[in-house]
Amino acid sequence: MGFTDLYNRNDGGKMVTAHAIAGVGSKKECLYKILVIGELGTGKTSIIKRYVHQFFSQHYRATIGVDFALKVLNWDQNTVIRLQLWDIAGQERFGNMTRVYYKEAVGAFIVFDVTRAATFDAVLKWKQDLDAKVQLPDGSPIPCVLLANKCDQQKEGLVNQPNKMNEYCEENKFTAWFETSAKENINIEESAKTLVNQILANDTSHNGQTATDRYKLGLDGDLEENNKHNSCNC
Numbered sequence: 471m472g473f474t475d476l477y478n479r480n481d482g483g484k485m486v487t488a489h490a491i492a493g494v495g496s497k498k499e500c501l502y503k504i505l506v507i508g509e510l511g512t513g514k515t516s517i518i519k520r521y522v523h524q525f526f527s528q529h530y531r532a533t534i535g536v537d538f539a540l541k542v543l544n545w546d547q548n549t550v551i552r553l554q555l556w557d558i559a560g561q562e563r564f565g566n567m568t569r570v571y572y573k574e575a576v577g578a579f580i581v582f583d584v585t586r587a588a589t590f591d592a593v594l595k596w597k598q599d600l601d602a603k604v605q606l607p608d609g610s611p612i613p614c615v616l617l618a619n620k621c622d623q624q625k626e627g628l629v630n631q632p633n634k635m636n637e638y639c640e641e642n643k644f645t646a647w648f649e650t651s652a653k654e655n656i657n658i659e660e661s662a663k664t665l666v667n668q669i670l671a672n673d674t675s676h677n678g679q680t681a682t683d684r685y686k687l688g689l690d691g692d693l694e695e696n697n698k699h700n701s702c703n704c
Contacts, residue, residue, distance in 0.1 A: 500551045502669055503574055507596050508581035509589040510560030513619040516652035517581060518555050521662055526653050536571055543666070551666065572604040577669045578614045579661070584649070585620055587627035597642055606672060613645045613668040615661050621649035622656065 506514045515537070519525050522539045537557040545551045558571050580596050582589040593616065601611045616639055618629045628634050629649070639647045645668050648661040 497548055497550045500545075500549065500670075500673070501554065502551065502576050502666070502673075503554050503556065504665065504669075505556050505558060505572060505575045505578040505600070506581065507558050507578060507600065508560060508617075509583070509592045509596075511586075512560065512581040512583040512589050513652050514560075514579075514581050515557055517579070517617065517619065517650065517658060518557050520652040520655055520658050522555070524655075526655075536567075541662075545666075553662075553666070568599060569603045572600065575604050575612060576606075576672070577612055577665050579617050579665065580614060580644075581617045581619050583620050584618050584625040584627075584629050585623050590618075590627050590629065594642060597644070601643075611643055613665055613672065614643075615665045616644045616647035617661060618647060618649045620651060620653075622651040622654045 506518060508514055516526060518539050519527070522541050536559065539555040539557065541553040541555065543551040543553065556571060556575070558568070578600055580593055580600070582593050584590075597614065600614065604612055606612055618625075618635075621629075628638065635647055638644075646661070646664050648657040648664075650657045650661060652658065
């Protein structure tokens with residue numbers, strides 16, 4: 471699967487302009503907003519860096535507010551998918567901005583740290599906050615994949631019992647869950663592919679209206695009505 475990688479950071483709450491995507495030609499384009507949420511220090515930024523840049527560092531500053539990253543996928547010979555990944559700070563669940571950040575998202579990752587059971591305890595609060603603030607057009611929850619991150623280290627809690635984790639995810643309406651490691655590049659691509667597949671399935675089931683048809687992201691992070699020039703029927 472080929473891709474072009476771009477990365478953007480927020481600047482005073484505004485999104486920095488992305489580089490133009492070249493060579494798309496007559497391919498269909500899909501733009502999907504994906505949230506990456508979870509407690510502070512669970513590795514959200516590391517996961518995004520690994521996925522977008524194939525890069526890992528032990529040293530990251532804590533995210534303040536929200537950062538942005540763009541991953542461009544040549545999904546098949548006819549389709550280009552642009553994933554706008556919103557890296558939302560762990561402390562934001564306690565603020566009033568998540569409704570703004572979540573708006574128009576069509577998928578999410580919730581991340582916890584397998585070495586800190588307390589971060590798993592907070593997962594359900596993040597899921598409830600997500601489900602309360604953004605839904606699909608039919609009112610159902612947006613697809614959400616649970617990432618048990620830092621699986622290259624000693625694990626604590628329920629993650630040691632896969633059957634229990636399966637039950638937990640089914641009960642709380644997660645699309646799937648994966649043990650991941652940004653450091654060792656474990657299940658990063660696989661989890662993203664699972665989420666995108668579910669987004670695509672949802673996108674073609676709402677009377678042919680796609681996320682790309684419904685909106686585009688303005689440079690200030692606000693959502694503007696799309697002129698439907700790049701309508702996607704994938």
